[in-house]
Amino acid sequence: MDLSLAIFVQIIAAVLLIIALMVGNAVVMVYMERKVAGFIQRRPGPYEVGPWGTIQAICDSMKLLAKQLYRPGNVDLILYYLAPVLAFFPVLLLFLPIPFGPWLTALHINEGIVLILAFAGLGVLSNLLAGWASNNKFSLLGAARAVAQTVAYEIPMILALLAVVFLSGSMDLKRITEQQGQWPWEWNILLQPLAFFIYLVSLVGETNRAPFDLPEAESELTAGFHTEYSGMGFALFFLSEYANMLLVSFVAAVFFLGGYKGPIADGFWWLFIKAYAVMFFMVWIRWTFPRVRFDQLLNLNWKWLLPLGLLNLWATAIIMKIFL
Amino acid sequence: MLKAIWDNIKGLYSLLVGMSITGRYLLSPVETIHFPRQVVDDEIMASFRGPIQLTLGKKDPTQTRCISCQMCAKACPGHCLTVTKGDAKAPIQWLYDFSYCCLCGACVETCPTGALEFSHKVYLVTVSRQELILDLLSDLKTRGTQLGNQIVPPVPPAAKEASPSVAPASPSAPATLAAPTSAPPAPETKTDPPKAAEIKPDAAKPAQTKEPAPASGSTDPVAASPAVNSATNNPATNNPATNIANDVKTGAPAQSEPKAQTVAPQELAPATKPETKANPVANKKIHDHSSRPAKKRGHK
Numbered sequence: 001m002d003l004s005l006a007i008f009v010q011i012i013a014a015v016l017l018i019i020a021l022m023v024g025n026a027v028v029m030v031y032m033e034r035k036v037a038g039f040i041q042r043r044p045g046p047y048e049v050g051p052w053g054t055i056q057a058i059c060d061s062m063k064l065l066a067k068q069l070y071r072p073g074n075v076d077l078i079l080y081y082l083a084p085v086l087a088f089f090p091v092l093l094l095f096l097p098i099p100f101g102p103w104l105t106a107l108h109i110n111e112g113i114v115l116i117l118a119f120a121g122l123g124v125l126s127n128l129l130a131g132w133a134s135n136n137k138f139s140l141l142g143a144a145r146a147v148a149q150t151v152a153y154e155i156p157m158i159l160a161l162l163a164v165v166f167l168s169g170s171m172d173l174k175r176i177t178e179q180q181g182q183w184p185w186e187w188n189i190l191l192q193p194l195a196f197f198i199y200l201v202s203l204v205g206e207t208n209r210a211p212f213d214l215p216e217a218e219s220e221l222t223a224g225f226h227t228e229y230s231g232m233g234f235a236l237f238f239l240s241e242y243a244n245m246l247l248v249s250f251v252a253a254v255f256f257l258g259g260y261k262g263p264i265a266d267g268f269w270w271l272f273i274k275a276y277a278v279m280f281f282m283v284w285i286r287w288t289f290p291r292v293r294f295d296q297l298l299n300l301n302w303k304w305l306l307p308l309g310l311l312n313l314w315a316t317a318i319i320m321k322i323f324l
Numbered sequence: 325m326l327k328a329i330w331d332n333i334k335g336l337y338s339l340l341v342g343m344s345i346t347g348r349y350l351l352s353p354v355e356t357i358h359f360p361r362q363v364v365d366d367e368i369m370a371s372f373r374g375p376i377q378l379t380l381g382k383k384d385p386t387q388t389r390c391i392s393c394q395m396c397a398k399a400c401p402g403h404c405l406t407v408t409k410g411d412a413k414a415p416i417q418w419l420y421d422f423s424y425c426c427l428c429g430a431c432v433e434t435c436p437t438g439a440l441e442f443s444h445k446v447y448l449v450t451v452s453r454q455e456l457i458l459d460l461l462s463d464l465k466t467r468g469t470q471l472g473n474q475i476v477p478p479v480p481p482a483a484k485e486a487s488p489s490v491a492p493a494s495p496s497a498p499a500t501l502a503a504p505t506s507a508p509p510a511p512e513t514k515t516d517p518p519k520a521a522e523i524k525p526d527a528a529k530p531a532q533t534k535e536p537a538p539a540s541g542s543t544d545p546v547a548a549s550p551a552v553n554s555a556t557n558n559p560a561t562n563n564p565a566t567n568i569a570n571d572v573k574t575g576a577p578a579q580s581e582p583k584a585q586t587v588a589p590q591e592l593a594p595a596t597k598p599e600t601k602a603n604p605v606a607n608k609k610i611h612d613h614s615s616r617p618a619k620k621r622g623h624k
Contacts, residue, residue, distance in 0.1 A: 040346045042355045288346040289339065304332070 011096070014106030018095045026242040030057040032276075033283050040287045064238075067231040072135070075228065079133035084229065084236035087126035090119045091243040098250050099174040100268040101260045112173040113161060116251060117154070120206070123244060124150040127215060130237070131225035142224025145294065146208060146215035152301045153205035153212075159309030160199040163192050163316045164255045177259030182266070187258040194312045196256045198305050200281070203248040205301065207241065210286040214294055245282060249275035364446070373442040375422045376431060378464040386468030388461065389439040390415050396431035396440060405431060415461065422448070423456040 031046065031054065038045025046053030071080065097112030099105045109115065124147055131143020165171055167188065168179045180187050189196045205212040216224030226237045253259055253274035262270030292300070357364055381387030392409035404424035410416035432440045450456050 036350065039350045039354065042349055042352065044354050044356050044358075047358070284343065284346065284350075288342050 011107060014096060015092055018092055018106070021095070022091065022239055022243040022246075025246045026239050027057045027061065029242045029245070029279065030060065032280070033286075036280070036283045037287050040284075061235070064231065064235045069231040069233060072228050074135045076133040076135070079129045080228075081233075083126045083130035083133060084233045086129065087123060087240040088236045090122040090126075091240050091247065093119050094247050095243075095250075097173055098247075098271075099177055099254065099259060100271055102266060104260075104268055105174060108174060109172070111171045113165065113171050113251070116247070117158060117161075120244070120247070121150075121154070123240065126240075127225045130229065134225070134228040136228050138221040138223075138227045139225050142215045142217075142221045142227070146225055148294075149205060149208070149212065149214060149297060152298055153202045153305075156198050156301060156305035156309040157202040157206055159306070159313055160192075160195040160202065161251070161255055163195040163309075163313050164188050166313070166316050166320055167191060173254050173259070177254055177261060180258040180261060182258070182261050182263055184258070187256065189256040192256065192312070192316070194308060195316075196252075198309050198312070199252060199256070200278075202301075202305060203252065204282060204285065205297070207244050207248055207282075209245070209282055211289040211291050212297055213286075213291060214297060217291060219291075245279055246275060249278040249282075252278050366444075369444045369446060372444045372446055373427055373429070374445040375425065375427075375443055375448060375458065376420060376440050376460075377443040377445075377467075378418065378460045379439055379441045380464070380468055380471065384468070385471045386465050388414065388418070388464055389437045390418065390435075391437055391439075393436060395434045395436060399430040399434040400425075401428060401430065402426055418460040420458045420460050421456065422458055423453050 034056075035045040035053075044053075046056035049056040049059055094116050096107040097105065097109055097115055099108075127146040127150075128143045131139040131141075131146070134140070164176065168176045170176060170179075176188075184190075208215045214224075215221075216226065221227070226234055229237060250271065253271055257274045257278075258270070259274075260266055260268055260271045262273070378388045378390060381389060390407065391413040392407050392415045394407055394409075397403075397405040397407055402421075402424035404421040406417070406419040406421075407415050408417035408419075427442075429442070432442060
C-alpha cells in the first residue's frame with residue numbers, strides 16, 4: 001500500500017465522516033435506548049422535548065458539553081486526562097476497514113478483522129487507566145472487572161469470527177461480504193448459527209453492556225471506571241462505548257448478515273439496517289435480563305462459550321477439508 | 325455432566341421466554357397518562373387515598389357524623405387534627421393540617437362513628453403551607469350542598485336564587501359560607517366577624533337539637549341570605565383542582581369566625597384552649613395551628 005496523497009486525503013475525509021457517525025450514532029442510540037426502555041416498561045420514554053422527544057438527546061448532549069470538568073484530588077493527572085482520549089481515538093481507527101458499500105471503504109486492507117480485533121483491545125486499556133488514575137476504589141474495582149471481562153470475552157469472539165474466516169478463506173471484510181448473497185438464506189448466519197450465537201453473547205460482554213455491565217454496575221460501583229469523570233471526560237467514554245457497540249454490530253452484520261448486500265439494491269443502507277437491528281437486540285436484552293454475578297460471567301465464558309467456539313471451529317475445519 | 329448441559333439448555337429457553345415477555349410489552353400500548361393534557365378516569369381515582377374528609381351525613385349530607393370524641397386527634401401520629409367540641413356533641417370546628425399528614429389512615433380506622441374517610445382529591449395544589457390547613461366542616465358543607473343540589477329538585481318561592489337544600493342547619497354553615505361573599509382575603513377588616521357573630525347564635529340552635537336539615541325553606545331567615553349567595557358561588561365544576569382551591573379559600577377565613585363568638589367549650593385538649601379564645605384574625609389563627617404539633621409533643 002503506497003501512501004499517496006489520494007489515500008491520505010481519503011483517510012482524512014473518512015475519519016471526519018466517522019467522527020460525525022460516532023456522534024450521530026450516540027444521539028440516535030440514546031434516543032432509541034430510552035424509547036425502547038420506556039416502551040418495554042409501558043411508559044413513553046422521552047416525550048416533552050420536540051416531537052416525540054426527539055430533541056431530548058441533543059439537549060442532553062448540549063448540557064454535557066457545558067458541564068464543569070471536575071477533577072477530584074489526588075488523581076494521577078496525566079493518566080486521568082489521557083484515559084478518555086485513549087478510549088475515543090482507537091475507535092476512529094476501527095471503522096476504517098468496514099466496507100460500507102461496494103465502493104465505499106475508507107481503507108481497504110487484506111487483514112481488516114485483524115486490525116479491528118487488535119485495536120479493540122486498546123479500549124480496555126483506557127478503562128484500566130481511568131480506573132487506576134481516579135484514585136477511587138469503585139473506579140479501580142470497575143477497571144479490574146473490565147480487564148478480566150474483556151480479555152475473557154475476546155477469545156470466544158475471535159473463535160466465532162475465525163470460523164467465518166475459515167469458511168470464506170479470507171480476512172478481508174469486503175471479500176467476506178462478497179461471498180455472501182443478497183438474500184437472507186445466502187448469508188453466513190445459516191452456515192454458522194452457533195458461531196453467530198457465540199458472537200452475539202460475547203459482543204455484549206465485550207462492550208460491557210447489561211446483562212454483562214459489571215465494570216460500570218450502577219448498584220454496586222456507582223459508575224465503575226468512569227465514576228470520577230464529568231463533562232466531556234464522561235462524554236468521551238460515553239461516545240466510545242456507543243461507537244464500540246456500533247462497531248461490533250457492523251462486524252456482526254459483515255460476517256454473518258451479508259454486510260452491505262441485501263434484497264433489491266446493495267448499499268450502505270443495508271449495512272446500517274442490519275447493524276441497528278443488532279443494536280436493537282442489545283438494547284432489548286439490556287432491559288430484559290438482570291445483571292449476572294461476576295463468577296457467572298466468567299463461568300459462562302470459560303465453560304461454555306470457549307469450548308463451544310473451539311468445537312465449532314474444529315467442525316468447520318473438518319467439514320471444509322472434507323467437502324470442499 | 326449431561327444433566328448440567330440439559331439444565332443450561334433449559335436456562336436458554338427461559339431467556340427466550342423473558343425476551344418474549346419484554347417484546348410483548350414493547351408492542352403493547354403505553355400506560356402513562358400525560359397529566360396536563362390527560363386526566364385519569366374517575367373509576368381509577370376511587371382507589372386513591374387522598375387527604376381525609378368528613379363523610380356525608382346520613383340524613384342531612386351537610387351534617388357530620390363526628391361526635392368530637394378526639395379519638396382521631398389522639399391516634400394521629402402527626403398531630404394534624406384539631407377537633408373543637410361545641411356545646412353539643414357535634415364539632416364546631418374541624419381543622420386538618422394536611423402538611424403534617426402522612427396519610428396513614430389511623431384517624432379513619434379509629435373513628436367510632438365512621439365520620440372520616442379518604443377523599444380522592446389528587447389535584448391538591450397550594451402556594452403556601454397555610455393553605456394546606458383545611459377546614460373539613462366547610463368542605464363537608466360544600467360537598468353536601470352540591471349533593472343536595474343534584475338530588476333535590478328546585479324551587480320553593482321563598483328563596484329564589486337559592487337551591488332549597490342550602491339550609492343552614494349546623495352552626496358553622498352561615499359563617500363559612502358567608503365568608504367568600506366578602507372580598508376573599510379580608511378577615512382583618514373587622515366588619516365580617518360581627519356579622520358572623522350575629523348569625524351564629526341563631527344557627528347554633530338547630531344544630532343542638534339535632535334537627536335534620538329540611539329539604540325545603542330555611543328555618544333561619546337571617547342566615548339564609550348569605551348562604552344563598554355563597555352557594556351560587558361554589559359551582560360544581562368538573563375540575564377538581566379548582567374545587568379544592570375553592571374549599572381552601574373559603575375555609576381559611578372561615579376558621580376564625582366560629583371561634584370568634586364561641587364560648588370556650590367544656591372538653592378540650594389543654595393545648596387547644598387558648599386558641600379558642602383568640603382573636604378573629606385569620607392569619608394569626610393559622611400560625612397558631614401550624615405550630616401546634618410542636619406544642620403537643622411538648623406535653624408528652
